[in-house]
Amino acid sequence: FLLQLGPTYSYLRWLSFFFFFPSAPLPLVLPDMAASVKASLPAEVKASTRLVREGGKVCIIGGGTTGLLAARCCLDDGLLPTIFERTQRVGGVWRLDEAPTRVAYDLLYMNSSGRMMSASDYPLPEPLRDVFLGRQDICDYYDAFVEAKGLRPYLHFGCEVTSVKKVADGGWMVQVSQSGGAAGREEPEHFDAVFVAAGQFHLPMVPDIPGRDNFRGRVLHSSAYRSSKGLAGKQVLVVGIGNSALDIALEAAVEGAQVTILCRSGALIIPVADYFGHPVDQMLNTRIWQAMPPKLRGLIFWQLIKGTNERFTSYGLPKPEAGKAMRTSNLKDSVQFGRFLQAGKISFVEGSIKSFEESTVVLTGSKGRLQADEIILCTGYRKRFPYLEPTIEDPLIRREIDKEEREVACHLNAYKLIMHPKEPTLCVLGWVLSYGNESCVGELQARWAISHWIGRAPLPPKEAIERELQTRLRRGRYPEFVPYVSYMDELAEACQALPDLSWAAFFRNPILFWKLFLGPTVPAQYRLKGPHANVEEAAKMVRSAPVVAHRMAGLFIAPPHSFSATAPRRGPGVPASRL
Numbered sequence: 001f002l003l004q005l006g007p008t009y010s011y012l013r014w015l016s017f018f019f020f021f022p023s024a025p026l027p028l029v030l031p032d033m034a035a036s037v038k039a040s041l042p043a044e045v046k047a048s049t050r051l052v053r054e055g056g057k058v059c060i061i062g063g064g065t066t067g068l069l070a071a072r073c074c075l076d077d078g079l080l081p082t083i084f085e086r087t088q089r090v091g092g093v094w095r096l097d098e099a100p101t102r103v104a105y106d107l108l109y110m111n112s113s114g115r116m117m118s119a120s121d122y123p124l125p126e127p128l129r130d131v132f133l134g135r136q137d138i139c140d141y142y143d144a145f146v147e148a149k150g151l152r153p154y155l156h157f158g159c160e161v162t163s164v165k166k167v168a169d170g171g172w173m174v175q176v177s178q179s180g181g182a183a184g185r186e187e188p189e190h191f192d193a194v195f196v197a198a199g200q201f202h203l204p205m206v207p208d209i210p211g212r213d214n215f216r217g218r219v220l221h222s223s224a225y226r227s228s229k230g231l232a233g234k235q236v237l238v239v240g241i242g243n244s245a246l247d248i249a250l251e252a253a254v255e256g257a258q259v260t261i262l263c264r265s266g267a268l269i270i271p272v273a274d275y276f277g278h279p280v281d282q283m284l285n286t287r288i289w290q291a292m293p294p295k296l297r298g299l300i301f302w303q304l305i306k307g308t309n310e311r312f313t314s315y316g317l318p319k320p321e322a323g324k325a326m327r328t329s330n331l332k333d334s335v336q337f338g339r340f341l342q343a344g345k346i347s348f349v350e351g352s353i354k355s356f357e358e359s360t361v362v363l364t365g366s367k368g369r370l371q372a373d374e375i376i377l378c379t380g381y382r383k384r385f386p387y388l389e390p391t392i393e394d395p396l397i398r399r400e401i402d403k404e405e406r407e408v409a410c411h412l413n414a415y416k417l418i419m420h421p422k423e424p425t426l427c428v429l430g431w432v433l434s435y436g437n438e439s440c441v442g443e444l445q446a447r448w449a450i451s452h453w454i455g456r457a458p459l460p461p462k463e464a465i466e467r468e469l470q471t472r473l474r475r476g477r478y479p480e481f482v483p484y485v486s487y488m489d490e491l492a493e494a495c496q497a498l499p500d501l502s503w504a505a506f507f508r509n510p511i512l513f514w515k516l517f518l519g520p521t522v523p524a525q526y527r528l529k530g531p532h533a534n535v536e537e538a539a540k541m542v543r544s545a546p547v548v549a550h551r552m553a554g555l556f557i558a559p560p561h562s563f564s565a566t567a568p569r570r571g572p573g574v575p576a577s578r579l
Contacts, residue, residue, distance in 0.1 A: 049455060050453070050454055050455040051193070051424055051425055051452065051453045051454075051455075052079065052192045052193050052425060052453040052454060053192060054078055054454075055078055055079070055080060056079055056080065056192035056193065056453075057079075057080050057082065057190070057191045057192050057193075058074050058079050058080065058081045058082070058191060058192065058193045058194070058195060059082055059084065059161075059164075059172065059174045059189075059191040059193070059194045059195070060074075060081050060082065060083045060084070060194075060195045060197055061084055061161045061164075061194070061195065061196050061197060061198045061387070062083075062084075062085065062092065062196070062197040062198035062199060063083050063084070063085025063087075063090045063091075063092070063155055063157070064085075064090070064091065064092020064093060064094075064197065064198070064199060065091070065092055065094070065138070065142055065439040065442075066092075066197040066199070066429045066430040066438070066439050066442035066443070066446075067083055067085070067092070067195070067197035067198075067429075068083070068090060068142055068145060068146060068149075068151060069119055069439060069440075069442060069443035069446060070195045070197055070429055070442065070443070070446035071083055071151050071154055072119075072145075072149050072151065072443075073443065073446040073447050073450055074446075074450065075149075075150075076450075076531070076532045077450050077454055077531070077532075078454075079192075079193075079450065079453075079454075080154075081154050082154060082156065082189075082191070083151070083154050083155045083156060084156050084159040084160070084161050084174075084176055085155060085156065085157050085158075085159065086158065086159060086160035086161075087157065087158070088157045088158060089139075089157070090139075090142055090143065090146060090155065091138070091139040091142055091143075092199060093199060093201055094108070094135040094138045094139050094142075095135075095139055096108075096135060096136075096226070103201045103222070103223045104135050105225050105226050105227060105247070105248070105251070106226060106227035106228075106251075107134075107227075107228075107247075107251055108134070108135045108247065109132050109133060109134040109135060109332070110132050110133050110134075110138065110437075111132070111243065111272050111281070111330045111332065112132070112281050112436070112437040113129070113130055113131065113132060113272075113279035113281055113282055114128040114129045114130065114131055114132070114133055115129040115130060115279075115282060115520060115522055115545060116279070116281050116282060116285065116436060116437050116440065116520060116522060116523075117133070117138075117437040117439060117440060118440075118522070118523060118524075118541075119145060119439075119440070119443060119523065120440070120443060120444075120523035120524050120526055120527045120538070121524070121527055121534050121537065121538070122145055122148060122149070123524065123537075123541050124141065126544070129544075130278075130279060130282075130546075132272065132279070132332070156176075158178055159176045159177070159178055160176065160177045160178075161174060161175070161176055161387050162175050162176065162177045162387055163175035163188075163387055163389075164194060164387050164388055164389075164392070164426075165188075165389055165392075166389070166391075166392060166423065167190065170192075171190050171191060171192050171193075171425075172190070172191050172192075172193070172194050172425070172426070173188040173189070173190055173191075174188060174189050174190075174191055174194070175188045176189070192425065193425040193426070193427075193453055194425065194426050194427070195427055195428075195429055195446065195449070196385065196426070196427070196428045196429065197429045197430060197442065199430060200381055200383060200430075200431060201223065201381050202381065202384070203381055203382040203384050203386075204221040204222075204223045204377075204379075204380075204381055204382075205379050205380045205381055205382050206221050206377060206379065207353070207377070207379060209353050209354075209355060209356060210354075210355045210356070211355040211356035211357060212356050214356055214357060214358055215356040215357070215358065215359075215361075215375070216358050216359055217359070217372060217373045217374055217375065218373075218374050218375070219356075219374075219375045219377065220375075220376060220377070221376075221377045221378075221379070222240075222244045222245070222248060222376055222377065222378040222379075223381075225248055225376055227251070228248075228251040228252045228254065228255035228257070229255070231252045231255045231256070231257040231374060232255050232256035232257060233256055233257070234257050234258070234373040234374055235257070235258045235260070235371050235372050235373045235374075236249075236252045236257040236258065236259045236260070236372070236373065236374045236375075236376065237259075237260050237262055237361065237370060237372040237374070237375045237376070238252070238259060238260070238261045238262065238376050238378060239262050239263075239352075239353065239375065239376065239377045239378060239379060240261075240262075240263065240377070240378030240379055240380070241261065241263035241265075241266075241267045241317075241327065241329055241378075242327075242329055242378055242380065243329055243330050244378045245261060245263075245329070245378035246261075246269075246329055246330075246331055246332075246337070247332065248376055248378065249261050249346055250332075250333060250336065250337055250340070250346070253340045253345045253346050254336070257345075257374075258345060259340075259345065259346045259347070260346075260347050260348075260349055260370060260372075261317075261346065261347070261348050261349070262349050262350075262351060262352070262353070262363075262370070263317070263318065263348065263349075263350060264350070264351065264352045265318055265320070265321060265327065265350075266313075266317060266318035266319045266320040266321070266327075266350075267317070267320060267327040267328060267329045268305060268309060268320060268327070268328045268329070269305065269308050269309050269312055269317075269328075269329055269331050270304075270305055270328050270329065270330055270331065271304070271305065271308050271330075271331045271332075271334045272330055272331065272332050273334070274304060274551065274555060275307070275555065276551070278548070278551055280304065280435075281435055281436065281437075281520070282519075282520035282545075282546070282548050283304075283520075283548045283551050283552060284301075284435045284484075285435055285436050285484045285485055285520055285521050286485065286517075286518065286519065286520055286521060286548060286549070287485055287501075287516065287517045287518075287521065288517055288518050288549050289485070289552075290483065290485045290486055300552050300555060303555040304555055308331060308334055308338075311338060311341065312341070312348070315341045315342075315346075315347065315348060316347055316348035316349065316350075317348045318348070318350045349363075349367075349370065350367075351363040351364055351365065351367045352364050357369070359371060359372070359373075360372065361375070382410065383397060383410040383411070383412065383431075384397075385397075392420070392423065392426070395413065395420070395421050395422055396412065396413055396414060396420055396421070396428070397410060397411070397412065397413060398410070398411045398412075398413045398473060399411075411473065411479050411480060412428060412431045412480055413469055413473070414427075414428055414431075414469075415465045415468060415469065416445075416448070416468070416490075416491070417431060417432050417445075417472075417480060417482065418445045418448060418449055419449060419452070421465060421466070421469060424452065424453075424459060425453065427445070427446075427449040429442040429445050429446055429449075430442035430445070431480060432480055432481075432482050432487070433478055433480045433481040433482070434481065434482050434483070434484040434487065435484050436484035436488070436521075440523045441484075441487070441488065443523065444488055444491045444492060444495070444523070444526060445491060447491070447495045447497070447526075448491040448494050448495055451494055451495045451496075452494070456495070456496065456531070457494040457495070457496075484521070485521045488521065488526070492526045492530075495526070495530055495531070496529070496530035496531060497526045497527070497528075497529055497530035497531070497533070498526075498529065498530075499516055499525050499526070499528045499529060500528075500529060501513070501516060501517070509539075511543060512539055512542060512543060514547070515542050515543055515545060515547065516542060518547045518548070518549045519542070519545040519546060519547050519548060520545050520546075520548060522541060522542060522545055524537070524538040524541035524542055525538070525542055528542070
């Protein structure tokens with residue numbers, strides 16, 4: 001255990017203190033985390049004024065993974081959810097069809113392992129917990145979740161929310177358009193509260209580049225990409241360096257295309273599996289990881305990513321600029337990607353597009369031209385809430401404008417990245433960046449919001465909310481990034497669902513205690529205590545998780561300059577026998 005922690009003086013002193021004072025709770029929170037996060041369950045919170053009446057109606061915009069989890073949380077606390085989904089099936093971004101609202105592609109699969117993406121009270125079967133699920137497996141899981149939790153009566157398909165307006169005497173008026181058209185519009189319906197669970201992938205950010213009409217090939221945004229069929233033998237230019245760019249580049253290279261990735265700046269490439277094939281999210285999202293000194297965490301993290309990043313930079317990926325917030329991208333199939341780099345089938349070019357010609361693109365500066373038959377723009381999405389009134393949307397979004405009055409960045413301006421700064425009954429779910437799964441974050445965000453709505457947890461004064469918002473926006477380029485474990489613990493504390501990490505808990509159940517500390521912070525940990533706890537099933541899920549602390553030491557014996565392995569996955573074309 002001491003070897004896993006690291007034999008530093010500070011940790012020896014930390015352990016010796018609690019050897020002599022065994023009744024004290026373990027201080028498992030890093031110094032830079034919110035002071036309100038405690039390692040033991042807080043005292044009972046006095047009921048504050050309810051913001052939503054008992055049995056109140058809650059509008060949930062979006063029938064994707066987060067919207068379904070939010071509906072389940074509403075039912076737990078006696079609220080009546082109504083889920084508006086503009087397509088005909090649940091699943092959100094994971095559902096593949098030709099609808100313009102879908103962004104999935106054929107071989108899409110998760111960055112999170114099955115153990116870390118399961119709902120807190122609906123675990124995946126054991127064989128699927130340490131693999132990366134394909135999009136169809138995810139859709140099947142949530143189809144089963146809907147039936148198991150009885151959510152079908154609350155789902156309304158073919159209903160697009162077109163307007164959400166604040167009512168003077170309380171609540172919200174929600175206007176819905178059926179089947180996405182003006183015909184069949186319904187009368188506005190009153191709701192006590194609103195969850196925005198429609199995700200961020202709706203309004204593609206397409207740069208306006210001169211000469212696009214002159215280009216003879218096809219130009220499309222990644223949101224319109226479905227598969228690599230027809231790309232064999234073509235020169236494909238992928239613009240961007242995010243997760244989708246790496247996925248699509250690899251798919252095109254497998255199909256037989258010559259792929260060039262064009263990026264304006266560098267990025268840190270984070271593999272989803274370590275050298276030995278273990279899911280990385282199960283290692284980074286642990287309490288022992290959060291409790292480590294920052295320098296030790298940085299050393300281990302560099303051991304994890306250095307092989308992949310050194311190879312990528314040797315093949316042309318620009319190095320991230322020192323002193324600036326670094327962009328990160330998840331790489332799923334490190335081994336195969338590395339082989340295509342070595343074979344010259346995938347290459348990197350630094351720069352951006354200045355203009356289009358018939359069969360080439362002209363790069364900015366003096367960087368020349370690139371031949372291309374197909375151009376795929378992986379340039380992200382705009383953060384917008386088109387159904388909100390300007391007086392409601394504007395305080396919720398902070399835009400950064402450059403000298404030419406172009407929007408260069410856009411950030412969510414919400415308390416705890418959830419609650420509207422002025423209207424507490426309007427909450428946004430899943431708009432965070434972390435090394436964890438956004439759907440599971442969204443589930444606990446919904447529980448946090450409901451706890452405030454029904455008076456289980458009091459809201460702080462407006463001055464404290466404003467200070468928190470200003471502090472978050474000063475964090476730099478990525479104010480939405482949160483450290484997964486400490487953020488989840490902070491939300492769980494308000495829900496009275498923070499697991500007990502005191503020495504008393506250690507003596508009651510030492511195996512469970514060490515799993516909570518040394519194992520991955522699976523969502524089931526937040527069903528061990530508090531309202532709607534499912535202690536027996538949650539404890540079973542926590543105990544089944546592996547102890548991953550020793551994997552950190554294993555990173556130091558990986559061969560130098562080695563690529564990380566590809567974790568086992570189950571997706572299209574991957575037979576179940578590989579499990």
